[in-house]
Amino acid sequence: KEMGYANLGKVLAGVFAFLCIGASFGGGNAAQSNQAVVQLVDSFGMSGGSARTIMGLILAVLVGIIIIGGIKRIASVTEKVVPFMAVTYLIACLYILGVNFEHIGGAFGQIFSQAFSPEAGLGGLMGVLIVGFQRAAFSNEAGAGSASIAHSAVKTKYPASEGLVALLEPFIDTVVICTMTALVIIIFNHGGGQFAYGDAGGGGVMIDGQLVQGAAITSRAFGEYIPFAGPFLTVAVVLFAVSTMISWSYYGLQSWMYFFGKGRMADISYKLLFLIFIVIGAAGDMSSVWGFSDAMILGLVFPNMLALFFLFPKVKEELAKYIGAIKGSKA
Secondary structure, eight states: OTTSOHHHHHHHHHHHHHHHHHHHHIIIIIHHHHHHHHHHHHHHTOOSHHHHHHHHHHHHHHHHHHHTTOHHHHHHHHHHHHHHHHHHHHHHHHHHHHHTGGGHHHHHHHHHHHHHOTTTHHHHHHHHHHHHHHHHHHHHOTTTSSHHHHHTTSOOSOHHHHHHHHTHHHIIIIIIIIHHHHHHHHHHHHHSSOEEEOSSTTTOEEETTEEEOTHHHHHHHHHHHOTTHHHHHHHHHHHHHHHHHHHHHHHHHHHHHHHHOSOHHHHHHHHHHHHHHHHHHHHSOHHHHHHHHHHHHHHHHHHHHHHHHHHHHHHHHHHHHHHHHHHHHHO
16 A cells, blocks of 8 residues: 555455465465374374374364464464474484485485486476475465564564564575485485385375385484484474464464454354364375465465565665664664
8 A cells, every 4th residue: 555556455465365364274284284194193103094083183172272372372382392393303414414424415416416317308397396396385485475474473663674584484494404304315215215206196205115205204214313213203293283383373364354354253263164174184185285285375476476576665665774773773
């Protein structure tokens, strides 16, 4: 409205809110519960849809207790859980990479050679880029506009200061943690549990004749070098999933209230639907869950990036104010 595009802003806001609700049920919820349950099933050697459904119900109860407490409860939980799991996960990755230091160069070489090999061709390169964008969006939400909802709740005199804080997320999540995870899996495939890609969706591979999917692949790689890695990674994956779900419940709720207002009924109805999707994601097929999640989060990018195009002068103005304040305080 400040830029003179009030009607366009309403349209973009409506489209974004609708897609954000879908993304909160998909990528921020069902996909997370799916990965957590896949890891739990693999760790405890369970099988069957009933086991996954029961675990989904347990997760739904746990998340429900947290999200019904509101934004302060969400913040108090995530600010303790996220740093702990990130640091412990990084320590485990660094240990594995340290004991396999001589293979790191070869692992990086394999990443580039497979992506840019003549066999891959343009189609293969585009396929790698598409999958990379899909997983990067899940990892840090850069460009999707969803994380901005959490950052907007922060009390600060200069909005640009929170924007600079947000810049750390893509670096820590994708550049550091995801690269380390990729290197651990490649090194494991090279020297430990060699696997071949399976025909199932969602990144399934065959390890010792058994189809393994998602986070369970990382668990097998960790277990090759750290004896107690199985229970540790199971806890880490569940914590990652729960912290992501409770954060996305806040994003989705704000979008839900954009349509239905801030009444008690709107709040409860959204949260109940959110908890139902935890169970659906846990019991659902991995490829279907991730396909829906990819579509919703990718859709968020379009109204968000278009809005950013018009808001660029405002962002530049706010950044100049913040930089000026910093220079003034130093002087």
